[in-house]
Amino acid sequence: MKLAGAALNQTPLDWENNLNNIKTAIEQAKEQKVDILCLPEMSIPGYGCEDLFLSEWFSAECFEKLLEIKEWCEGVIVCVGLPIRLNGITYNTACVIKNKEIVGFTAKQFLANDGVHYETRWFSSWVANTVQEFEMLGQSYQIGDIIYEHQGVKFAFEICEDAWRNENRPAYRHKPKGVQLIINPSASHFAMSKTDVRYHLVVDASKQFECTYLYVNLLGNEAGKMIYDGEILIAQNGNVVLRNQLLSFKSVDFECAEVSFDSPLPVVDVTPLPPVDENIEFISAITVALFDYLRKSRSRGFVLSLSGGADSSLVAVAVAEMVHRAVEEIGLEEFARKTNCCTPNEVSDLKLLSGKELRNALVGKLLVTAYQGTVNSSDNTFQSAQELAKSIGAVFYNWTIDEEVRSYQSKIENAIGRRLTWEHDDITLQNIQARVRAPGIWMMANLTNSLLLATSNRSEASVGYATMDGDTAGSISPIAGVDKAFVRQWLVWAQQHLGYDGLQYVNNLQPSAELRPLANTQTDEEDLMPYPLLNQIERMAFYDRLSPQQVFANLRGTYPDDQLKSFVQRFYTLWSRNQWKRERYAPAFHLDDYNVDPRSWLRFPILSGGFKEELTEVGIR
Numbered sequence: 001m002k003l004a005g006a007a008l009n010q011t012p013l014d015w016e017n018n019l020n021n022i023k024t025a026i027e028q029a030k031e032q033k034v035d036i037l038c039l040p041e042m043s044i045p046g047y048g049c050e051d052l053f054l055s056e057w058f059s060a061e062c063f064e065k066l067l068e069i070k071e072w073c074e075g076v077i078v079c080v081g082l083p084i085r086l087n088g089i090t091y092n093t094a095c096v097i098k099n100k101e102i103v104g105f106t107a108k109q110f111l112a113n114d115g116v117h118y119e120t121r122w123f124s125s126w127v128a129n130t131v132q133e134f135e136m137l138g139q140s141y142q143i144g145d146i147i148y149e150h151q152g153v154k155f156a157f158e159i160c161e162d163a164w165r166n167e168n169r170p171a172y173r174h175k176p177k178g179v180q181l182i183i184n185p186s187a188s189h190f191a192m193s194k195t196d197v198r199y200h201l202v203v204d205a206s207k208q209f210e211c212t213y214l215y216v217n218l219l220g221n222e223a224g225k226m227i228y229d230g231e232i233l234i235a236q237n238g239n240v241v242l243r244n245q246l247l248s249f250k251s252v253d254f255e256c257a258e259v260s261f262d263s264p265l266p267v268v269d270v271t272p273l274p275p276v277d278e279n280i281e282f283i284s285a286i287t288v289a290l291f292d293y294l295r296k297s298r299s300r301g302f303v304l305s306l307s308g309g310a311d312s313s314l315v316a317v318a319v320a321e322m323v324h325r326a327v328e329e330i331g332l333e334e335f336a337r338k339t340n341c342c343t344p345n346e347v348s349d350l351k352l353l354s355g356k357e358l359r360n361a362l363v364g365k366l367l368v369t370a371y372q373g374t375v376n377s378s379d380n381t382f383q384s385a386q387e388l389a390k391s392i393g394a395v396f397y398n399w400t401i402d403e404e405v406r407s408y409q410s411k412i413e414n415a416i417g418r419r420l421t422w423e424h425d426d427i428t429l430q431n432i433q434a435r436v437r438a439p440g441i442w443m444m445a446n447l448t449n450s451l452l453l454a455t456s457n458r459s460e461a462s463v464g465y466a467t468m469d470g471d472t473a474g475s476i477s478p479i480a481g482v483d484k485a486f487v488r489q490w491l492v493w494a495q496q497h498l499g500y501d502g503l504q505y506v507n508n509l510q511p512s513a514e515l516r517p518l519a520n521t522q523t524d525e526e527d528l529m530p531y532p533l534l535n536q537i538e539r540m541a542f543y544d545r546l547s548p549q550q551v552f553a554n555l556r557g558t559y560p561d562d563q564l565k566s567f568v569q570r571f572y573t574l575w576s577r578n579q580w581k582r583e584r585y586a587p588a589f590h591l592d593d594y595n596v597d598p599r600s601w602l603r604f605p606i607l608s609g610g611f612k613e614e615l616t617e618v619g620i621r
């Protein structure tokens with residue numbers, strides 16, 4: 001039997017795109033004489049439709065699209081995802097179409113409701129071992145825990161989260177019913193180091209349940225924040241029959257393989273995956289995310305305030321690497337068509353270039369950068385910014401903002417009748433510089449209808465180490481999901497492994513906001529605490545969900561007690577005070593196993609007691 005999966009790059013509500021991708025996959029399946037094709041979870045409307053799933057009209061429209069799709073399915077079985085709303089309750093289903101007929105709808109039994117997932121807000125779980133009939137547009141259909149059959153082979157589903165529920169997973173109930181093929185349409189978000197877990201859920205199950213397992217994930221940055229790696233896995237009795245290249249720039253990644261149910265592969269021990277390299281995973285995911293965000297937001301390019309420091313340098317390199325990888329995979333013409341970045345004549349000229357020259361020419365069309373120095377900026381950061389921009393081909397402007405800072409400062413001094421000084425007005429004088437950088441760079445974004453890239457990382461977001469409406473200004477925050485220590489080590493890796501020689505300058509700098517006078521050298525870590533420690537506290541507090549007391553106890557010995565107490569206190573105090581800032585960050589990609597975005601992974605009250613009592617209990621206050 002020939003099995004196929006197609007990872008699709010869908011977009012919520014973009015019916016034309018979604019149906020085109022589905023049609024392309026079905027046509028390929030028919031060409032390849034596939035028996036069963038699986039498409040990802042919710043592939044008709046897109047997985048990330050959020051509260052639209054609560055509207056009657058929305059599910060009805062999905063059903064109409066399903067009726068259109070079924071007509072394309074001559075001679076093939078297609079499994080396609082959509083919401084089914086019955087009596088005011090929405091189910092997350094996979095519909096099985098066989099030779100242009102709807103055979104049934106399997107409804108998801110376990111809803112994803114942790115981390116970035118909030119499915120119980122929209123869907124209801126289906127009760128195992130039950131099947132119901134329902135009427136839609138004058139026809140009656142079956143929905144529920146259905147066992148299907150093709151050529152004498154029984155098949156059934158686990159829909160994404162279903163497979164993550166250990167001894168409750170449906171596979172345990174499928175086995176005694178004689179199911180030989182389990183199909184899993186998924187929308188399983190990308191997170192660094194997660195692939196291995198998913199691989200084992202699929203391949204181990206094929207061994208444990210002595211079955212064939214067909215797994216298909218969604219692909220790309222679907223709706224803004226979450227990235228999907230488009231994984232397609234076919235396994236039989238512990239053997240991997242097919243595993244595709246993850247995180248593709250294609251709209252449809254179709255893969256198929258022949259499996260035998262008469263003489264299946266022997267049951268074997270599962271071969272582990274080689275260890276993952278998070279640096280590679282990170283750049284693969286962020287580049288796909290940037291590419292999709294650019295084209296799906298119909299923007300013409302990116303604008304970046306480039307300080308020559310770590311964060312903005314990483315963001316610049318991510319754009320350059322996005323261009324490089326996308327062109328390598330889908331070709332110049334398709335890249336230009338999808339990003340709308342050049343005219344056909346320009347494409348013809350660009351065809352004469354290759355490699356780094358081609359990349360730099362395209363980056364020159366897509367990325368505008370500006371160094372916006374003050375008297376407190378150093379020659380080192382200027383050189384770092386200029387050399388990096390030159391090395392990747394980005395447009396680079398250099399202007400100073402001292403005049404604007406002075407203008408605001410004197411206006412306010414006149415109003416309040418006194419001079420502002422660094423002794424009394426430190427934060428005010430720092431923040432005005434960061435804020436004055438915003439209007440100019442926003443002007444560049446408006447001029448070119450481009451996305452303004454904000455450069456905040458997760459460590460800064462945790463402690464509010466950024467000026468609201470200053471360096472937080474932007475349309476997207478590509479690296480707000482990763483911590484500062486990761487950013488710094490990644491830049492060293494990228495210089496060595498991706499050949500970005502322009503990073504040599506930033507890799508020799510100490511992170512600094514450069515907002516205080518140069519004589520009074522400012523470093524982030526002196527203002528805050530060492531970044532690796534900040535990251536450890538943050539992880540223990542909000543990933544491991546430990547109390548301040550437990551965090552302190554776990555970290556004892558890393559620093560003298562008094563110093564550690566002051567770091568722990570500083571973290572919790574700044575964390576609590578700055579929830580409102582995290583609520584106002586530009587949309588960020590989910591990249592690590594957790595993030596601090598209140599609209600995706602981590603909720604926290606805006607106003608709170610700030611852990612006062614808990615910190616006192618540890619003797620920290």
Ligand SMILES: Nc1ncnc2c1ncn2[C@@H]1O[C@H](COP(=O)(O)OP(=O)(O)OC[C@H]2O[C@@H]([n+]3cccc(C(=O)O)c3)[C@H](O)[C@@H]2O)[C@@H](O)[C@H]1O
Nearest residue numbers: 427430431434464465466467468471512513577580606607
């Ligand atoms: N719960 C709440 N809800 C709403 N607003 C709240 C609030 N609590 C305080 N606020 C308000 O927040 C305002 C203060 O926030 P904001 O003006 O952003 O400033 P703030 O957080 O006080 O200071 C910014 C910090 O970021 C650092 N920084 C700035 C810029 C760049 C970099 C860099 O690394 O390059 C670092 C800077 O050194 C300083 O430590 C105040 O006006 C206060 O009233």
Ligand SMILES: Nc1ncnc2c1ncn2[C@@H]1O[C@H](COP(=O)(O)OP(=O)(O)OP(=O)(O)O)[C@@H](O)[C@H]1O
Nearest residue numbers: 305306307309310311312371372455471511512513
């Ligand atoms: N001189 C500058 N020119 C242009 N943009 C600047 C300048 N200084 C700061 N910025 C903007 O403000 C952002 C925040 O500064 P921050 O110091 O946190 O990041 P960074 O400079 O990129 O990295 P690092 O913290 O390692 O120095 C920068 O990423 C950049 O977008």
Ligand SMILES: NC(=O)CC[C@H](N)C(=O)O
Nearest residue numbers: 112160161164187188189
């Ligand atoms: N869509 C889903 O059910 C996703 C949930 C699953 N736990 C995952 O992270 O992959």
